[in-house]
Amino acid sequence: MTIWHILLGRLTWSSLAFVRAWRDPTLSELIGAAAAAIAVGGAVVLFGLLTYLRAWRYLWSEWLTSLDHKRIGIMYMVFAGVMLARALIEAVVIRTQQAIAINNQGIVGPEHFAELFSTHGTIMVFFVGMPLLIGLMNYVMPLQIGSRDVAFPYLNSISLWLTIGGGIMMMASLVVGKFSTGGWSGYPPYTELAFNGGVGPDYWIWSVSLSSLGALMTGINFAVTIYKFRAPGMTWMRLPLFTWTSLCTSILMIFAVPPLTIATLMLAADRYLGMHFFTNDLGGNMMNFVNLFWLFGHPEVYILILPPFGVYSEVVSAYSSKELYGYTSLVIATMAIAILSFTVWLHHFFTMGQSAPINAFFGIATMLIGIPTGVKIYDWIWTMFWGEVRLNTAMLFSIGFMVTFVIGGMSGIILATPPVDYMVHNTLFLIAHFHNMLIPGMLYGVIAGYYYWFPKAFGFRLSEKWGRRTFFCFFVGFYLAFMPLYVMGLGGVARRSQELFDPTLRPWTIVAEIGALLLFTGLACIFIQLYVSIKQRHQTRVPVGDPWDARGLEWSMSAPPPEYNFAVIPQVSRRDAFYWRKKYDGAYRPADHYRDIELPKNSMCGILVGMGLTACFFGFVWHIWWLAFLGFAVAFGTAVVRSFNRDVNRVIPAAEVAAHDRRWLDRAAAARPIPRHLELTPENEGLAKWQG
Amino acid sequence: MAGVTEPELRHAGLNLSDDPREVREHVESDVFGFWVFLMSDAVMFACLFAVYATVRHATAGGPTAADEFKFHSAIWETGLLLTSSFTYGMVSISMKHTRGRLWIAAFIVVTFCVGAGFLKMEAHDFVTMFHDGATPERSGYFSCFFVLVGMHGFHVFSGLVWMILMGIQLAVFGPDERTKVNLIRLGLFWHFLDVIWVVIFSVVYLQGLIR
Numbered sequence: 001m002t003i004w005h006i007l008l009g010r011l012t013w014s015s016l017a018f019v020r021a022w023r024d025p026t027l028s029e030l031i032g033a034a035a036a037a038i039a040v041g042g043a044v045v046l047f048g049l050l051t052y053l054r055a056w057r058y059l060w061s062e063w064l065t066s067l068d069h070k071r072i073g074i075m076y077m078v079f080a081g082v083m084l085a086r087a088l089i090e091a092v093v094i095r096t097q098q099a100i101a102i103n104n105q106g107i108v109g110p111e112h113f114a115e116l117f118s119t120h121g122t123i124m125v126f127f128v129g130m131p132l133l134i135g136l137m138n139y140v141m142p143l144q145i146g147s148r149d150v151a152f153p154y155l156n157s158i159s160l161w162l163t164i165g166g167g168i169m170m171m172a173s174l175v176v177g178k179f180s181t182g183g184w185s186g187y188p189p190y191t192e193l194a195f196n197g198g199v200g201p202d203y204w205i206w207s208v209s210l211s212s213l214g215a216l217m218t219g220i221n222f223a224v225t226i227y228k229f230r231a232p233g234m235t236w237m238r239l240p241l242f243t244w245t246s247l248c249t250s251i252l253m254i255f256a257v258p259p260l261t262i263a264t265l266m267l268a269a270d271r272y273l274g275m276h277f278f279t280n281d282l283g284g285n286m287m288n289f290v291n292l293f294w295l296f297g298h299p300e301v302y303i304l305i306l307p308p309f310g311v312y313s314e315v316v317s318a319y320s321s322k323e324l325y326g327y328t329s330l331v332i333a334t335m336a337i338a339i340l341s342f343t344v345w346l347h348h349f350f351t352m353g354q355s356a357p358i359n360a361f362f363g364i365a366t367m368l369i370g371i372p373t374g375v376k377i378y379d380w381i382w383t384m385f386w387g388e389v390r391l392n393t394a395m396l397f398s399i400g401f402m403v404t405f406v407i408g409g410m411s412g413i414i415l416a417t418p419p420v421d422y423m424v425h426n427t428l429f430l431i432a433h434f435h436n437m438l439i440p441g442m443l444y445g446v447i448a449g450y451y452y453w454f455p456k457a458f459g460f461r462l463s464e465k466w467g468r469r470t471f472f473c474f475f476v477g478f479y480l481a482f483m484p485l486y487v488m489g490l491g492g493v494a495r496r497s498q499e500l501f502d503p504t505l506r507p508w509t510i511v512a513e514i515g516a517l518l519l520f521t522g523l524a525c526i527f528i529q530l531y532v533s534i535k536q537r538h539q540t541r542v543p544v545g546d547p548w549d550a551r552g553l554e555w556s557m558s559a560p561p562p563e564y565n566f567a568v569i570p571q572v573s574r575r576d577a578f579y580w581r582k583k584y585d586g587a588y589r590p591a592d593h594y595r596d597i598e599l600p601k602n603s604m605c606g607i608l609v610g611m612g613l614t615a616c617f618f619g620f621v622w623h624i625w626w627l628a629f630l631g632f633a634v635a636f637g638t639a640v641v642r643s644f645n646r647d648v649n650r651v652i653p654a655a656e657v658a659a660h661d662r663r664w665l666d667r668a669a670a671a672r673p674i675p676r677h678l679e680l681t682p683e684n685e686g687l688a689k690w691q692g
Numbered sequence: 693m694a695g696v697t698e699p700e701l702r703h704a705g706l707n708l709s710d711d712p713r714e715v716r717e718h719v720e721s722d723v724f725g726f727w728v729f730l731m732s733d734a735v736m737f738a739c740l741f742a743v744y745a746t747v748r749h750a751t752a753g754g755p756t757a758a759d760e761f762k763f764h765s766a767i768w769e770t771g772l773l774l775t776s777s778f779t780y781g782m783v784s785i786s787m788k789h790t791r792g793r794l795w796i797a798a799f800i801v802v803t804f805c806v807g808a809g810f811l812k813m814e815a816h817d818f819v820t821m822f823h824d825g826a827t828p829e830r831s832g833y834f835s836c837f838f839v840l841v842g843m844h845g846f847h848v849f850s851g852l853v854w855m856i857l858m859g860i861q862l863a864v865f866g867p868d869e870r871t872k873v874n875l876i877r878l879g880l881f882w883h884f885l886d887v888i889w890v891v892i893f894s895v896v897y898l899q900g901l902i903r
Contacts, residue, residue, distance in 0.1 A: 275835035283750030283832025
């Protein structure tokens with residue numbers, strides 16, 4: 001036991017991607033080193049830029065330590081955007097590999113390829129999908145229910161920093177050590193010590209643990225917010241649909257995340273303490289892992305899909321200028337999906353040897369989910385029917401979703417049939433299917449919601465031109481990238497293949513490669529759109545706050561909203577509260593009297609707890625025990641110290657609230673009401689003309 | 693007469709009737725949030741129990757449950773934990789009748805001692821089993837046994853640490869609103885651990901002792 005071993009654990013020079021590439025300069029290692037260089041370079045450039053702009057103090061005091069749900073939501077989205085860029089680049093590398101490696105080694109070796117698909121999946125699920133949606137829910141849901149914040153703002157900040165900590169671990173795995181080669185689902189016994197002695201599976205275990213801790217706390221936080229913090233009169237059947245889907249997602253997180261925590265904990269017990277939960281010998285049983293994992297994994301799919309369903313409901317209703325068709329049926333369908341999602345986990349492993357009646361039960365349960373989902377699709381179509389539909393970016397994504405998602409649903413029904421599943425299990429057909437669900441079901445929805453709520457959050461609209469380009473890339477790109485995978489999958493090509501051996505596959509892999517590049521171009525368009533929109537913000541300002549003539553409470557305040565959201569907590573008497581207020585001329589009126597508002601003070605405890613636990617888990621990965629202990633001590637100590645702090649709130653005086661509200665009302669009085677067909681023009685200041 | 697759903701009646705230990713509406717609502721959601729957390733914790737234990745059920749016979753030729761479990765010590769542990777739940781109930785009652793911080797603190801100390809006694813007995817059991825070769829590395833069965841029962845023990849340990857912190861807060865702040873909310877949460881946590889223990893006693897110990 002040398003001093004270096006105590007200080008650095010398992011870390012050696014050859015853990016560094018750069019050193020590996022120096023010693024063994026193959027193309028595969030060089031690509032790995034380049035990726036590491038991008039991660040390190042990106043961090044260095046970011047630090048340099050922040051220092052040059054002297055933005056550290058501002059960033060720290062206004063953002064990183066903020067407990068405001070709106071800022072936390074935005075930070076979630078920014079974080080997820082960075083992770084999305086990485087995981088999408090990895091997808092392009094994966095597609096490139098399969099396009100080239102037909103009877104040759106291609107550009108990345110087998111181990112490296114396995115790392116790529118493992119990080120791609122892990123990031124996309126835990127560090128893109130969940131943070132994007134949690135960010136959106138964080139921002140929008142409290143505004144929709146007429147609340148000043150979430151129930152536990154401090155917990156919200158901890159959740160954010162745990163999630164970001166997981167992302168930091170993922171990024172660290174690019175530079176030091178190697179990530180797991182066991183896929184995003186990390187099945188043992190392959191990920192056990194006997195077959196995988198390195199740090200890879202440990203990176204997977206601990207980064208996923210950070211994410212799942214964050215998600216669990218977010219679920220509790222949001223559920224309590226929706227149960228207890230609704231404005232007076234905001235009864236259940238008056239909740240906006242996005243809030244309903246947020247509630248279902250929160251409930252799913254509360255119930256579905258613990259099995260994942262247990263599964264990863266047991267795997268860690270096997271790897272660190274020599275236990276035998278999932279090993280091949282001494283009574284271990286890997287099926288326990290598979291069951292626990294998918295007991296989480298299937299509800300997880302609906303954690304990712306339900307909030308976008310809520311987004312589509314809001315977007316379709318707003319841009320059709322119609323009440324949402326079949327509100328009650330949409331609520332019931334959402335709840336039905338949430339409950340059914342716990343009854344289908346076994347369809348992920350039909351082929352693992354259970355009896356035919358069990359497979360039949362889970363196959364039928366799976367197909368049943370098609371019914372409430374179908375109800376939703378029809379409801380959205382009927383909402384558009386005879387509405388004043390404006391085909392802007394958000395609507396294009398919504399319609400693109402409806403068409404594409406139905407196709408994915410059809411292939412899902414095919415897969416839900418156990419005998420058919422035996423044929424295509426673990427082939428590219430499956431890959432095509434779940435990308436066919438998640439890209440329209442999750443990503444399109446987030447983009448639509450981003451376009452729709454962006455003006456509310458920042459006070460100006462996003463560029464429509466670049467939005468359309470984004471849509472073109474993501475829509476066409478999806479079909480080009482994944483339709484060939486259906487074909488190849490039906491032909492029997494196994495998923496996660498580093499090398500293919502049939503030259504007739506080449507046309508399909510090349511089309512898929514073009515699709516992947518187009519999807520990447522789509523992501524570039526999103527970033528360009530943001531840049532262009534910031535440049536043009538003076539022509540697209542909507543300070544009054546209702547640029548789309550929309551219906552929910554979140555549109556009833558200025559854009560961006562004041563930190564306390566509502567000058568006065570609104571009284572709700574009907575569904576679509578803001579619409580009725582506009583109709584009966586009750587919008588843009590001053591309150592009778594304003595009161596002091598109490599808000600949580602900023603706190604650095606969230607970031608300390610999150611980063612402390614991240615350091616602790618990083619220590620676990622590398623067996624650096626002092627770091628693990630220190631990290632835990634920081635996290636625990638911070639939590640304890642914070643519990644002794646009674647001075648956690650600050651008061652905004654009523655006069656300040658009244659003054660701010662009056663300024664906004666004056667702004668609204670001065671603005672020209674804009675009819676819907678002019679809402680994309682510079683005339684739109686966020687005051688919609690009443691058109692019924 | 694207010695409905696029974698009024699927060700001050702539901703959380704009787706808080707004596708909130710004189711506080712403004714916002715405070716009562718906040719306290720209500722604080723306690724409710726902890727209930728939701730406990731439900732997710734219950735799901736976690738449910739998963740552990742489910743795995744335990746599948747590995748009941750996975751002893752891999754090593755010691756079995758019937759060889760290792762001592763009935764009298766399981767009974768004593770149960771008695772201790774249930775007693776500590778009762779003494780924690782006295783904490784809540786002291787809060788309700790505003791007996792002052794001394795009574796509250798006294799019952800916390802008693803609960804702490806009984807809870808620590810439980811942990812000591814459990815640790816002793818574990819050490820004996822280790823000596824017999826019934827270690828977590830020996831078989832899938834004992835891996836699961838130690839993780840399941842150990843997880844409960846870890847919860848008890850966390851509860852004890854929490855009691856120390858609450859004792860200090862009581863000394864520093866007296867029974868103010870935050871302290872009372874956290875004492876109520878700690879109570880929920882402590883009683884919840886009792887419920888889990890009852891299941892462990894029935895599913896693990898009683899079932900394990902069947903030869």
